[in-house]
Amino acid sequence: MSFINKLPIIALSPMDGITDEAFRLLQVQIAKPDLMFTEFVSAEGISHGGVKLYDTLLFSNQEHPIIGQLFGKNPDSFYKSAIILSELGFDGIDINMGCPAKTVTQNGSGAALISKPDLAVEIIKKTKQGINDWFENKIKITDLGLNQKTLNVINRNKKYSEINISPFVKGRCPEGTERIRPTISVKTRLGIDKSIIDSWATILLAQDLDFLTIHARTLKQGYAGTADWSEIQNVVELAKNTNTKILGNGDIESKSQALEFCEKYGVDGVLIGRAACGNPWCFKDYIATPKERFSAMLLHAQFFKEVFPNRRFDSLRKNFLFYASGLVNAKQLRSKLVRLNSIEDLLQLEGDFLS
Ligand SMILES: Cc1cc2nc3c(=O)[nH]c(=O)nc-3n(C[C@H](O)[C@H](O)[C@H](O)COP(=O)(O)O)c2cc1C
Numbered sequence: 001m002s003f004i005n006k007l008p009i010i011a012l013s014p015m016d017g018i019t020d021e022a023f024r025l026l027q028v029q030i031a032k033p034d035l036m037f038t039e040f041v042s043a044e045g046i047s048h049g050g051v052k053l054y055d056t057l058l059f060s061n062q063e064h065p066i067i068g069q070l071f072g073k074n075p076d077s078f079y080k081s082a083i084i085l086s087e088l089g090f091d092g093i094d095i096n097m098g099c100p101a102k103t104v105t106q107n108g109s110g111a112a113l114i115s116k117p118d119l120a121v122e123i124i125k126k127t128k129q130g131i132n133d134w135f136e137n138k139i140k141i142t143d144l145g146l147n148q149k150t151l152n153v154i155n156r157n158k159k160y161s162e163i164n165i166s167p168f169v170k171g172r173c174p175e176g177t178e179r180i181r182p183t184i185s186v187k188t189r190l191g192i193d194k195s196i197i198d199s200w201a202t203i204l205l206a207q208d209l210d211f212l213t214i215h216a217r218t219l220k221q222g223y224a225g226t227a228d229w230s231e232i233q234n235v236v237e238l239a240k241n242t243n244t245k246i247l248g249n250g251d252i253e254s255k256s257q258a259l260e261f262c263e264k265y266g267v268d269g270v271l272i273g274r275a276a277c278g279n280p281w282c283f284k285d286y287i288a289t290p291k292e293r294f295s296a297m298l299l300h301a302q303f304f305k306e307v308f309p310n311r312r313f314d315s316l317r318k319n320f321l322f323y324a325s326g327l328v329n330a331k332q333l334r335s336k337l338v339r340l341n342s343i344e345d346l347l348q349l350e351g352d353f354l355s
Contacts, residue, residue: 003035003065003091004183004210004245008262009269010255010283011035011247012276014069014094014187018319019276021058022304026296027276028062031283034269036066040096043072047080049146054153057088058307061162065091067185071099073108073119075126080144082130084154085182087141089163092183092210093127100189100219111189111219114196117203124207128184135181183210187249187271190231193220201235211245213271223274227251229265236266247271255285278322293323294350301343313341320346329353 003009012019012027014037019027024036041056059066068090070081078095085093097120099110106112113120133139141154186204190197195218204212214235216227227250239246245268252258258270275282280296288296297320304316320337324330336349 002183006034007245007268008259009034009245009247010258011269011271012037012283013249013271013273014039014096015273015277016040016099020056021060021307022300023319024063024066025060025303025307026300027280027283029299030280030296031286033272033283034065036063037094037271038066038068040069040071040099043070043077043081044074046070046084047077047144047146049150051149051153054150054157055308057085057090058157058160059090060160067092067094067183069094069096069187070127071096071104071109073113073123075119075122078123079126079130082127082182083134083139083141083144084146086131086134087154088157089161090182091180092185093131094185094187094213095123095127097186097188098215098219100222105219111192114188114200114219115192117200121203121207124184124186124204124209128207131182131184135179185209185211185213187213187215189215189217189219190228191218193218195228195231197231198234198238201238205239205242205244208242209244211247211268212239213247213249215249215271217250229261232267233265245269249273254282278319278325290327291354293327294346294354297323298343298346298350301346305343316340 010033012033016039019039027033027036038059039056041053042050045053057068068085070078070093072078082093096110097113101110104110142151186209191200197214214232216229216232217225229248232248236246247269248261248265248267249271252261252270252272253275258272261267261270272282281288300319301316317338317340320340321334324333324337327333333353340346340349
């Protein structure tokens with residue numbers, strides 16, 4: 001049975017700069033969500049040979065079901081990227097129509113697509129076409145005009161995920177069974193400066209998406225104020241006679257709260273974002289001890305070094321700061337965490353802090 005039919009779905013929300021492969025490996029070890037997403041990645045970038053971006057698309061076999069999330073504004077890039085992500089073995093492809101960052105919206109991508117519904121629909125159609133053409137074997141990855149460097153990095157990712165898609169998905173489907181058709185979905189917001197969710201969701205629901213995630217804030221709100229879940233409930237009503245599942249998002253802190261909101265608002269699932277930063281235990285309603293938090297930081301750092309051996313250790317510090325939240329002496333601990341340069345430093349700090 002496809003993951004999309006096992007309800008409710010309590011998922012890890014995509015977070016750029018946070019939910020990378022190291023983060024997700026740790027998340028799986030501690031409390032595996034029903035579904036996870038990659039950080040968003042540029043459709044234009046990956047379809048035009050941006051090989052470094054393929055690090056964002058690394059995932060291990062134990063992470064299924066996993067969705068690759070794309071942002072961009074060029075329908076042809078989405079077509080190519082959909083074929084690439086299908087080949088990489090993703091269980092689904094999600095289109096970002098909700099990012100409020102100026103660097104993304106000024107370029108006409110992310111939440112800016114809410115004000116360009118025709119383009120948004122064209123992007124969905126092209127993504128679907130890419131998935132279908134790949135699924136029906138009408139097009140191969142080698143037909144996309146990608147350079148050799150890109151084809152090599154695609155093979156590297158497939159090897160990392162232990163996936164051999166051609167002709168069958170090894171490890172996921174017994175040999176001789178059919179390919180898995182990735183799901184198609186959109187993650188969006190209520191509107192630009194005010195909610196237009198009824199008309200916007202009506203347009204999206206007409207595209208026969210597998211699921212639609214609503215973050216119940218407008219673009220203008222960014223992350224301020226509170227998410228208006230009554231607006232999500234409206235979308236649930238609109239979706240009643242469609243095949244599209246509705247996932248709600250915004251301000252959920254724990255698995256129990258997520259389940260409560262599924263009941264209360266009738267959604268098929270919930271995405272948890274910021275509450276999972278430094279708190280992977282939120283997916284099993286557990287409060288970790290200081291010792292457990294240090295062990296998680298250590299494991300996080302080890303995964304990071306294994307997966308990204310060439311990245312600087314200090315890029316992990318922002319993740320570590322989250323683990324300190326709520327601890328006694330958190331302020332003192334934070335001032336030390338922002339100076340860590342190695343796993344050895346972290347071990348030393350653990351010894352000092354817990355003794
Ligand atoms: C640092 C950060 C990065 C984010 N990156 C993405 C992203 O790449 N794609 C996306 O769809 N949403 C992104 N989001 C939005 C979250 O997925 C989520 O919709 C939002 O944080 C609201 O959910 P929450 O209240 O559970 O955090 C990001 C949010 C944060 C805080």
